Amino acid sequence: MIPIAHVLALSVALFVIGAAGFVFRKNIITVFMCIELMLNAVNLAFIGFSRYLGNLDGHLFVFFVIVVAAAEASVGLAIIIALNRNRDSLNIDDLDSMKM
Amino acid sequence: METLLILMLLPPLAGAAVNGVLGRRLPQAAISLIGCGAAGFSMLFALLCAWTYSISAAQPAPFIHSYFTWIEAGSLRADYALYYDRLTLVMTVTVTVVAFLIHLYSRGYMQHEGGYYRFFTYLNLFLFMMLTLVTAANYPLMFVGWEGVGLCSYLLIGFYFRRPAAADAGKKAFIVTRIGDAGFAVGVALLFWTFGSLNFQETFGRIIALPAGEMQGTMTAVGLLLFLGAVGKSAQIPLYVWLPDAMEGPTPVSALIHAATMVTAGVYLVARSSPIYSHAPQALQVVAVIGCVTAFFAATIALTQNDLKRMLAYSTISQLGYMFIGCGVGAFAAGIFHLMTHACFKSLLFLAAGSVMHALDGELDMRKMGGLRRKMKTTFLTFFIATLAISGVPGLSGFFSKDEILAGAYEGPLGQPWLYWLGAFTAGLTALYMFRGLFLTFFGKSRLTPDLEHHVHESGSKMTVPLLVLALFSIVAGDVSWPKAFGGSESFDRYLEPVFKPSEDSLRAFAPSAAHGPGSDALMIFALLFAGLGILVAYWFYLRSTRLPALLAERFSLLYNTLLHKYYVDEFYDWLIVRPLRVGSEKLLWQECDVGAIDGVMVNGTAKLVDDAGGFLRRIQSGNIRSYASWVLLGATVWLAYVLWPR
Amino acid sequence: MLILFYVCAVLAVLAALSVVAQRTPIYSALSLIVVLCALAVVYLLLDAEFIAVIQVIVYAGAIMVLFVYVIMLLNAGREEPSQRSRMARWLGAPLLAAFLVEILIAVWNQFPAGNSRPAGVLNAGPAAIGHLLFRNYVLPFEATSILILVAIMGAVVLAKREF
């Protein structure tokens, strides 16, 4: 049996790696992928708990997370395409016009 | 009965709603049909109400019906309830009849004015509010009507709102009467605080049951506060200044609101609240004194006014003063009687003046008129009848009512001789200025400009028919109450006895030994003498030796100028109240409080604080997503640390 | 079984590090696909066959294809170095480390090592999930369908050339 703590540790590791990517990477697509990584970390936690608690609801949550991720990816990538077209840059540091 | 009552109230409201919403798109004919129809139905139902009430078994007792609960807050409960007794009957019939005639008249008068639908909307709304005022069964509802008529008055005075004078007059009327309304509101609050109820029936029943002298202080305070409201609404000293300016409104408005109905609301309020005053003789004396002084004071101003409508306005103030004398001496019925007759002849005077104005293309200066009687026969005739009536010529309505008031001033429960003498003298002045106006306008040689000379014409039947009807009323309205001296029985007095008897009785308890004058016959003769003298003087001055008034004005220039400038009251108020208020507002409130304290410290200070804080915090909002992510991470870390901290 | 889990875990972590460390987005994307597949295997080991397959079909097979497609479309090359966020530069690493430590402490506090309550065999087949989805979660399910529709329209509108 896989100990729940180990599953969670894996989840945490993936999440923190994703967060690190978000904080340190400048390519907006990479940053986006880091978000997906974090979502997956959370999904893993859901599945782990689902197994641990013998409850299927976690699977449903993962299901919904995946659906939302799909929607998010489609819209997000469309935004990236539009951004790239208008600004000719994929560097997230260049996209800072939303400020005072 | 309750159906009839509500049917009396609803047509004007419906008319106002229809005209107000759809009027812009309706043809004039439809608007006037709706407006006059509403007023007509209202009159019809008012008469039906009167008839139904008169033949009902419980007749002298008031009919009260509550339609729904309007306000319920704590122990305060105000229903939408209507109150119908003989006083209400007189008021509703007077109001609806005069209003209907003036609606008819307005069809002609307003024909060529803009905002036809607006005018009828306001007029209908006014009628509804006025009826609410006189039929209300409690003070809050009455206050609604009170404020409603004030609002309509404001709207109608400022009807020609593009003219600064009209707009200013509207504001003036609104603000000045507001002072009185504050008094009314405080008085009502005090009443509620004392009795825990604002229903007429309940409150009055408890007041009447009070032994004489009990709670006199409270009653006096309530009475004075309510009278403050009446002073504002009925244009008495010191709050009369708005009424002359209110003549900026269309003439039918002046006739309806500022002569016949709304301004008499104050009188109605005092009469309706007679049980309160019956326990506050001091307050009542104040009413009488103010009424008497106002009557005299306004009459003297009216002597020198050259503007026809302004003269009539001061005349109205003066006559309202009479009504307050009547109420103030405890002769409430006499006051109401005068209210009724005055509604007839004063509205007639205004409408006739409007007819003149119509003919002369808006000219109102009497010095530029003259000799109109040949060209405007009907107008002249009706104006003449009204003048006779107001001057107190025997046989016409004004004679009876004024005589009754003067008799009351001497012999009433709180009557005092000097009230009578000043009143009688004022009656002479009334005759003088009214005939002056008559002579200047309709007699003598024409002083019109040649342009106008051709323009002069008699008004159409739309306007003259109401004039004639009102003239008829002006003659016969007094006949409902022949004085004892003429072998009559003062039947109007007797008719209203169920309403006022308890109050008058309790007043007599305060002044058991009212002055016993020389008897009503003698009183009447004196008054008649004064009136006759006034007419004669007017005839002498303005028809025979027309240079005399100018000479007199020169000789007594100080007096004349004082009168011409209305005792400089407007200037005085300006100096006493308006100027300090403005300067105070500017210097203290605006520059110090507003700019310095509120703007400087509170508004700008807050803004500056926010601005500074924002200036510091905006570094956080760099627009850089990675920074934001770091902040989120910081938050999460701190929160987790807080959660995990061993406790 | 346990060994397979650790292999996959290590693979996932390494691939995740690669996602972050790669300078070229396409390699990040491929690394992410490896993470996803490794996680799919982990899901299988955790009795979540349906989710595992869905993970591969939807995540690896559709979402990541979209990523790869966009990377190819925009021809995203190596990222230019820029350090416009002082916050991220100086505080990023310490904060991440602190966060990792904290959350690991939380996990260990809650589930001391070795605590693995065997909860029987979880029947997580498509039928069971379908039952749950169309009985208890019908409303969210329908809501997601609307969400997807909105996302489709949003993507079309956003990516259209005429702005």
Place this chain on the structure above:
Amino acid sequence: MATFSDTGLLLLITLIKIAVVVSVMLTSIAYLTWLERKVVARIQSRWGPCRVGLYGLLQPLADGIKFILKEDIVPVEADAFLYWFAPFVGFILAFLSIAVIPFGESISIHGHTISFQITDLNVGLLFIFAVTSLGVYSIALAGWSSNSKYPLLGGLRSSAQMISYELSLGLAVVGVVMITGTLSLRGIVDSQAGFWHIRGLNTFIPHWNIFVQPLGFLVYFTAAIAETNRVPFDLPEGETELVGGFHTEYSSMKFAMFFMAEYANMITVSCLATILFFGGWHGPTFGPYLLRALLPSFWFCLKLFCFLFFYIWMRGTLPRFRYDQLMAFGWKFLFPAGILNVLATSLVVAWTSSS
């Protein structure tokens, strides 16, 4: 040691099965190319390969040797790792999906039941979809890593095309899944045993899903052709427009891997079509035990062969689509048709199960 023998035996059997399946697959792929060349040649009134060996039967071997011996060219600007990785992953994935395909019924040897299937997942169908959905990377990455314009265009085309048609593919299968109520391929095949009965009357029509899912089958097979990038949907490698599409720059064994992956995929989707719609291995069985055990596999291969032949037949017959037509066809016809099929099937299933 019992546990060892059990686990070890299972492992051994599985390994043997994998070896058998892979070698059979490789051989069939090799001879599929031969078949294709032969059939297309006949369609075009040519002979096809006939020099190397009898009827050119050694031609695939010669081709293989040629591929291996050829120079492996890597373009200068290409991304070396991905350039290598792309065909590799395509090849691997193509073979991976074979793992859950049941080729026939089980056979008992010494009390051990050995099924003609490497492993039976209860989400086997989804597994195949998962694996095929990953196949797009192979082509997309090949196109991108070549760092050349035609391959890139081919790669982009293929990613869009495969994602689009995968939807129709999935939808087409849903009908079958709803009827059989399982995602296990073996379960699906089992449910197609016997004959259709109408009011208890044996019609002697095989109990195959094709007879209740004709629309599903058409949608499935059309989408499958697109998924495998075969004529008339071979836009990603359309040589008339894109030189060679995604594999323009490839040569030698890497090119061969693409080729093998493509043919493996053909075999996989044909297997799937057989399993889903044509009763899998079901067919008349008779004779001794061994024959009875092997006949199902024969029927399966026969059906599979028909599909493969159909593939080749189409290649020799149909012209290529234009790209926008391809997308319009996929989204505006195939996808709605799939939805219609799902809708109709679900209504019928709901009606029959409730009555």
